[in-house]
Amino acid sequence: MGATPGRWAPPLVVALTTLVSFAPALDNQFVVEWDDGATLVSNPAFRGLDGSHLAWMFTATHMGHWMPLTWISLGSDYLVWGMNPHGYHLTSVLLHVASSLVFYFVALRLLRVATPSRGETGLRMGAGAAALFFAIHPLRVESVAWVTERRDVLSGLWFLLTILTYLKAVQPGASRRWLGVSVGCYVLALASKASTMTLPPLLVILDFYPLRRIGSRWRQWLVPEARRIWMEKIPYLALALGAAVVAGYAQRGFAEPLAIRPAAGRIAVALYGLWFYVYKTAAPYPIWPLYEIPARVDPLALPMVASGAAVALLTGALFFLRRRWPAGLAVWIAYAIMLAPMSGLTQSGPQLVAARYTYLSCLGFALLFGAGVARVVDGAASRASRPGFARAGPAMLGLALLALAALSWAQIRVWRDSQSFWSHAVSADPPSAIAYNNLGARLIEQGRLDEAEVLIRKALQLRPEYEDAHSNLAVILERRGQPDQAREARMKLGYALLRRGKLREAGAVFQREVDARPEDAVAHNNLGVALFLEGDLLPAARQFQRALEIKPDFAEAKRNLAAALAQLR
Numbered sequence: 001m002g003a004t005p006g007r008w009a010p011p012l013v014v015a016l017t018t019l020v021s022f023a024p025a026l027d028n029q030f031v032v033e034w035d036d037g038a039t040l041v042s043n044p045a046f047r048g049l050d051g052s053h054l055a056w057m058f059t060a061t062h063m064g065h066w067m068p069l070t071w072i073s074l075g076s077d078y079l080v081w082g083m084n085p086h087g088y089h090l091t092s093v094l095l096h097v098a099s100s101l102v103f104y105f106v107a108l109r110l111l112r113v114a115t116p117s118r119g120e121t122g123l124r125m126g127a128g129a130a131a132l133f134f135a136i137h138p139l140r141v142e143s144v145a146w147v148t149e150r151r152d153v154l155s156g157l158w159f160l161l162t163i164l165t166y167l168k169a170v171q172p173g174a175s176r177r178w179l180g181v182s183v184g185c186y187v188l189a190l191a192s193k194a195s196t197m198t199l200p201p202l203l204v205i206l207d208f209y210p211l212r213r214i215g216s217r218w219r220q221w222l223v224p225e226a227r228r229i230w231m232e233k234i235p236y237l238a239l240a241l242g243a244a245v246v247a248g249y250a251q252r253g254f255a256e257p258l259a260i261r262p263a264a265g266r267i268a269v270a271l272y273g274l275w276f277y278v279y280k281t282a283a284p285y286p287i288w289p290l291y292e293i294p295a296r297v298d299p300l301a302l303p304m305v306a307s308g309a310a311v312a313l314l315t316g317a318l319f320f321l322r323r324r325w326p327a328g329l330a331v332w333i334a335y336a337i338m339l340a341p342m343s344g345l346t347q348s349g350p351q352l353v354a355a356r357y358t359y360l361s362c363l364g365f366a367l368l369f370g371a372g373v374a375r376v377v378d379g380a381a382s383r384a385s386r387p388g389f390a391r392a393g394p395a396m397l398g399l400a401l402l403a404l405a406a407l408s409w410a411q412i413r414v415w416r417d418s419q420s421f422w423s424h425a426v427s428a429d430p431p432s433a434i435a436y437n438n439l440g441a442r443l444i445e446q447g448r449l450d451e452a453e454v455l456i457r458k459a460l461q462l463r464p465e466y467e468d469a470h471s472n473l474a475v476i477l478e479r480r481g482q483p484d485q486a487r488e489a490r491m492k493l494g495y496a497l498l499r500r501g502k503l504r505e506a507g508a509v510f511q512r513e514v515d516a517r518p519e520d521a522v523a524h525n526n527l528g529v530a531l532f533l534e535g536d537l538l539p540a541a542r543q544f545q546r547a548l549e550i551k552p553d554f555a556e557a558k559r560n561l562a563a564a565l566a567q568l569r
Contacts, residue, residue: 010128011104018100019133021029021405022093023413025145029417030085033438035148038063040083046071047078064254064348066246069158069191070151094146095153100135100444101362102512107131107370109167114210114327115374122377129397130370134363137550138284138407139277142355145415152359155192159199159360161185166203170211183235189443190239195341196248196360197240200233209330224380225473247341251560256350265297268304269344271338273353274336275307282364284407288428289414289421290435294354295342295463308479327371331364338363350434373397426455433462437469449476465496467505487513503534514543525560532564540564 030036040046049072057071071090081087106128111118120125122451134140143152156469162185169178189196193313207213213229222225280287298304318329338361344352374399419442425435440455452475459469470493477486490509497506507530528543544561547554 001491006301007124010124011101014100014104014128014131014135015097017132017401017405018097019093021136021408022096022141022144024409024412025089025093025141025415028085028089028145028219028412028415030088031415031421033418034061034148034421035439036146039148040074040088045458046075047302049075050298061250064251065151065194066193066250067155067193068155070193071186073154074147074150080178085147086553088150089145090149092144092147092153093166095157096135096140099157099160100123100131100152102164103134103366104128106167107367108162109164110206110210110367111371111374112568115371118374119378125377126370126372126374128370129373129401130366132401133404134366135368135400136408137281137362137366138287138404138411139188139280139355139358139362141287141408141411141415142289143359146356149356151193152356155196156359158189158192162189163203163206167206168498170207170213179232183239186236186239189355189427190243193242193536194250197243197247198338198340200236200240201337203233203236205334205337209326210227223278236347251348261297264299265322266345268297268299268301268308268400268531269293270340271308271311272304273339273343273357275310275314276353277335277339277358280355281362284404287328287355287411288425288432290350290425290428290432291352291354292387292428292430292432294430295465307332308364327368331368334364335361335565342564412569422500427486431462432465433459433469436462437466437472439467441472444472444475444479451481452476465498465499467493467500468494491522493524494530498530498533507534519545519550521554521557525554525557526551528560528564532560537564537568541568 030041032041039062043062043368045060045062046053054072054074057075058068060066060071072157073095074088077088084323099498104127107130108123111123111126111130143149143156143364148271165178165182165185168174169176169182186196186199189199204214207229208216214226216220220233221230315332316331322329335395339357342354342361408480413420415421418438422435424440425432426439428435436455436459440452440459443452443455445450448495453473456469456473456476457467460473470489474486474489475491477483477489492511494506494509494513497509498501507527510523510527510530513520514527517523524547525545528540528547531537531543541561541564544564547557551557
């Protein structure tokens, strides 16, 4: 009985500290212009749990994701809170607190297996430190304080429960029913977010180290006992492959074609991300809410080359030290595997890197931190005659965790609302055209046209073919009573859409210009070009003819009409 308070003190500290650290998120609003609008504010499909809502949740691939369990959690929030954002944030924070608690017990089991010589006090403090390092690190803020990323905290909870129950199932003398519970938790993890498909190789890594259920030599992999261990992975692997197929289907139309970003650029982005998250784990300031990917990635640019070199050196060093320090290589391989779906090899979205991608992938770093703390605690206990040393370790640990909590508090304020989000995002380095444009759009809504124009033009300097920025600039000029300049901005928008192959959208822009100015020969010619490229030859020819009726010496329209008639014949 006397050991009970000490036994439960670390997880209690983890839960309370995590809750306090993320309490400011409860005052946040929805970030409407950054997916919360499309996911929640303008999406009535999730608002309820009746038959029609559930049917949508299990079949929808809204915004490129299949995540029925996440939709169910959001639908449950709606039934309780309506569209009050504070309730949604409360649920996300509580899910994150639950994940931090589960990770404490995962860390305790792994540290106990990896370092059996450690004292129980050191192990529990190490597990607590690992859980806190994971839970209150500012890289977690994006997943917790952004309601759209509910899928991160919910899938993370089920992912960690999958590992915890797996660890219980494989311990000597344990009931094999735990393996069934683990597989069930994995189903729920995949139904929350498909990127948890990386679990099966992670379980294999755990079997190698620290569980040592599989030997390091390949001949040991084929003995009967090892074959039984491989057979355990079949249900996980089957589920993961199924999730990969569903995720690929959901991403159709969202994943970037290889022609737009060649393989060399994708590999450079993946290597950049591998090093970026290591660096930001160690030095988590500043963390920008948006790291926009350049329109063209140069694999030979200094940041890309330096990141690739750092990854190669670190990989080589950990491989060289694998016998003396197997934990380092095991964590590194697990990190790379879990990061792979979001690494940029299959680019989806405007981000080069994103803090939310660390929610599960960087768990191993937290374990290494906890192992270091456990070692320090044991060292302090063995130097009981030196009280200064015994006090210095906990004090330094407390200061480090306090610094992480303070940085998280500051980062949570970034996600307070759309205005705060974009005001912070425009300070990013390198600068983001999306951030400048979206903050400008906010200022347009507030009638601050001069300030908005400065931001919109900055966005166009960064990305001259940025359609939304051209459209917003046209709105500003129209509201100022400058119709000719607004027309020019809309024309540039149409040209930008044509260059990006968005023919239907370009045609809609030019059609509006024709409707507004039926005697404008250039507008008719532009609409004809969009129709011609889309394959509507006869309507295109009529637009070119109309342009020539208005302006008989219009050479470009003559050439376009000749091309259209030639194909029609």
